[in-house]
Amino acid sequence: MSEILLSAKNLTKRFGGLAAVNDVSVDLQRNHIHAVIGPNGAGKSTLTNLLSGDLPPTSGSVQLVGQDVTGWNPEKISRQGLGRSYQKTNIFLPFTVWDNVRLAAQSRQPHAARWFRRANDFVAINDRATRAIELSGLENRKNAMAGAISHGEQRQLEIAMTLATGPQVLLLDEPLAGMGVAEAERMVALLLSLKKDHGILLVEHDMDAVFTLADKLTVMVDGKVIASGTPAQIRADADVQAAYLGEH
Numbered sequence: 746m747s748e749i750l751l752s753a754k755n756l757t758k759r760f761g762g763l764a765a766v767n768d769v770s771v772d773l774q775r776n777h778i779h780a781v782i783g784p785n786g787a788g789k790s791t792l793t794n795l796l797s798g799d800l801p802p803t804s805g806s807v808q809l810v811g812q813d814v815t816g817w818n819p820e821k822i823s824r825q826g827l828g829r830s831y832q833k834t835n836i837f838l839p840f841t842v843w844d845n846v847r848l849a850a851q852s853r854q855p856h857a858a859r860w861f862r863r864a865n866d867f868v869a870i871n872d873r874a875t876r877a878i879e880l881s882g883l884e885n886r887k888n889a890m891a892g893a894i895s896h897g898e899q900r901q902l903e904i905a906m907t908l909a910t911g912p913q914v915l916l917l918d919e920p921l922a923g924m925g926v927a928e929a930e931r932m933v934a935l936l937l938s939l940k941k942d943h944g945i946l947l948v949e950h951d952m953d954a955v956f957t958l959a960d961k962l963t964v965m966v967d968g969k970v971i972a973s974g975t976p977a978q979i980r981a982d983a984d985v986q987a988a989y990l991g992e993h
């Protein structure tokens with residue numbers, strides 16, 4: 746049986762009287778892509794924030810790579826193996842692609858702010874950055890300024906920066922947002938290649954991409970899971986048809 750990398754059980758997040766995430770359980774296996782879909786306001790971003798530690802849950806628990814990480818802060822959760830891409834906000838536009846990825850790799854080292862660093866650390870950081878750039882398909886853009894590359898390449902850069910932290914789980918929030926057809930096809934191919942070494946939890950509105958990529962889907966509406974299963978099971982689910990998917 747495949748290894749479970751991430752397992753969230755009965756997660757609830759309340760904002761005052763609103764249960765933005767209501768008793769949600771999801772799990773993620775290595776070498777799988779698990780997509781979380783649902784209409785606007787379903788609670789997908791809130792769920793993502795609970796998994797990354799950006800928000801504490803009101804109740805429920807999260808296991809990551811064999812460790813209960815419930816209530817841990819984002820940095821500690823990152824060190825335990827979860828890489829979250831933050832849409833563009835982490836990219837330094839006046840820096841090169843390489844510098845951005847190297848900084849992300851460096852942020853993962855213990856004592857990142859220390860002025861004194863051993864030579865071995867530098868080698869390890871550079872190796873991780875080089876590998877992340879290779880994996881994300883940005884080798885030929887590594888000396889370009891981040892502000893001068895295309896929108897699609899910037900989204901690849903976000904993924905490279907996430908990979909540079911050495912995650913086992915990738916938590917990706919709308920990696921295809923704002924992309925044209927060719928860029929989206931490239932990103933779909935990239936995500937499929939990354940599944941070889943990672944588990945990927947994907948929040949995405951592009952249903953064609955989701956149904957191409959996902960091994961498993963969880964459908965949320967109004968904070969609750971209304972269905973979970975394979976793409977074929979989700980397509981055939983009457984509740985999902987009625988609530989969300991329509992013609993898909």
Ligand SMILES: Nc1ncnc2c1ncn2[C@@H]1O[C@H](COP(=O)(O)OP(=O)(O)OP(=O)(O)O)[C@@H](O)[C@H]1O
Nearest residue numbers: 760763764765783784785786787788789790791792
């Ligand atoms: N910090 C907050 N305080 C109060 N309410 C919030 C907060 N964050 C989210 N909500 C509410 O929780 C519900 C779920 O929002 P969330 O952003 O998680 O949905 P979503 O599925 O990610 O939507 P979208 O697809 O539009 O990004 C919404 O009703 C939203 O208004």
